[in-house]
Amino acid sequence: MPGQPVGAVPLERVIAAMTAQQGQVGGRLHADLTGRIPSYRAVPRESLDEIWHRHFQRALTVVREGTVPAPEDFGEAEVARDRAARGVPLADGLHAFRRALSAIRDLFVAEASEHGLDPGLVVDRTMCLWELADVASLRIAAVHRQAEIDSALFDARRRADFLRGLLHGTLTAAEIHSGAAIYGLDASRPYRAIRAVPNRGVTPDSLERSLESCRRGKGRSALLTVLDGAVVGVVETPPETGDLDVTAGLGPPTDLATVHRSFRAAGRMLEAARAYDLRGVHDLSDLSWRVAVVAEPEIAALLLDRYLRPLEAEGEFGALIEESVREYLKRGRHIREVARDAHVHVNTVRYRLRRFEELTGTSLDAPDTVVELSWALAARELGTPPPGPGRACP
Structure with a gap:
């Protein structure tokens, strides 16, 4: 065609041939991803098809123009949030993306050879596709991590809201059963409310992590969060604090519907234990009449x-x-x-x-x-x- 740069017509033929095979290559890629990456089996086919189309069209633009978009031009936040919400690890997401770009790159090389594209142009565009993979991977990693942070913060707020309502007795029976199912509590079992405060400069967040770690190590059901500078929650059995410098009050066992009463008692136990400068976890059997003092x-x-x-x-x-x-x-x-x-x-x-x-x-x-x-x-x-x-x- 008059006025077009050298190699433009063959390049467009290569792009047209690649476009014609987009669906076929995408189908093979879908089978490959779901077969090799278990976490991707939770991602709907239509979602994978949509992101595949987006990656394919972006790669064709790079092949046509010979330039790679800036990192901020990759709109991957929504996809990253979706993958994080479905439990797809970042490593799996990056692996899937690189397999998709590899499939596009292999298709380009095959069609470029079939249509006799200039070898220098093939090398240049192949290098561009490699650069596209690197730039996009960095962007995907950044937005995926941010999505994981946002998801974790949202989950923490939701857990804190549930516990606050549970411990203050403001939840309905339906809300209690729903929250118990979400957070792994057995609504048919009795639980004890706990209030714990760290000593000697230990932060409430680090205390919560330590208590959670002890609880997981013993396989005991519990739900804890940090509220107003204290670690609060419900436990099936008294937690073992080990070397932790902590003072905690433990309420009596009760069902989840009335655990707010246990929480009030845990507050009194904590108040008494702190007044006597005690360490560890204390309940009424430890403190007895001294609580009334x-x-x-x-x-x-x-x-x-x-x-x-x-x-x-x-x-x-x-x-x-x-x-x-x-x-x-x-x-x-x-x-x-x-x-x-x-x-x-x-x-x-x-x-x-x-x-x-x-x-x-x-x-x-x-x-x-x-x-x-x-x-x-x-x-x-x-x-x-x-x-x-x-x-x-x-």
Whole structure:
């Protein structure tokens, strides 16, 4: 044709011949991909045909013009999101793309030879197709990774929303069963709510990952997330924290529909454990009545006034009385053990205990005195009136 560059007519014939075989080559490629790459069996045929057409037409443009598009001109974000959502790994996606470009390149070389295309032009366009594969692979990798990040963030938000509703009791029965199915919880089994906070500079995110790792290693069902600076969720069995520097409260076992009650209890357990500067996972069986010492500061103040304030007027001797009373209760009311450990005579301990009864107007043989005094001593151990319920975690 007049006015066309040398090699243009044969090149267009090559392109026309390639176009005529697009469907046939695409069919073989589809069979090849689904046979060799298992993850691609989840991708619908129409989706693969669509992206194959896009790659083929882009390659024909490169063959015709001899230039490769800039990376930003590759609109692969939608495809990458689709592949990531279907569980296709990045390596599989890149492998599939390179097999597609290899098929196009082989077709070009075959048709170029068949139509007698200038060897120099064949080499040039083949090099362009190689460059196309490199540039597109980098772009596909970038958008695929971003799609994976976006998908992970979306899943994390959805999981957090489900757990927030579950733990605060705002989900319907249908929402609970649906979420349980999605996140691998057995709605027929009891679960325990947990609230955990890291210590010594450990971040909540790293604590969540550690607890998840421990849980997977034991094959136990659980669902955790980070909410408001704490790791919260539901577990089938108490997690093993190992060397983790963590303080956690564990609620009682209950079904998922009422696990919000267990979550409130877990908050009280965490609050008490932190008040006593404890480490590890604690439930009501560990903390017992000490939970109430933290949760009821008014009662603690009343008992401190009744049993320990009267000793302050005795000065240093009052402190010795308090210490003897504390050890007396701690050692099961065995006076001789208290005396031995304090390196004093038994009668000295007896005198201190009798003086306590005189100052407080109580009897250490009375069950109420033992309970209330233990409460007052535990409150004294805390040092300051503890915060009210709900302060440790929202």
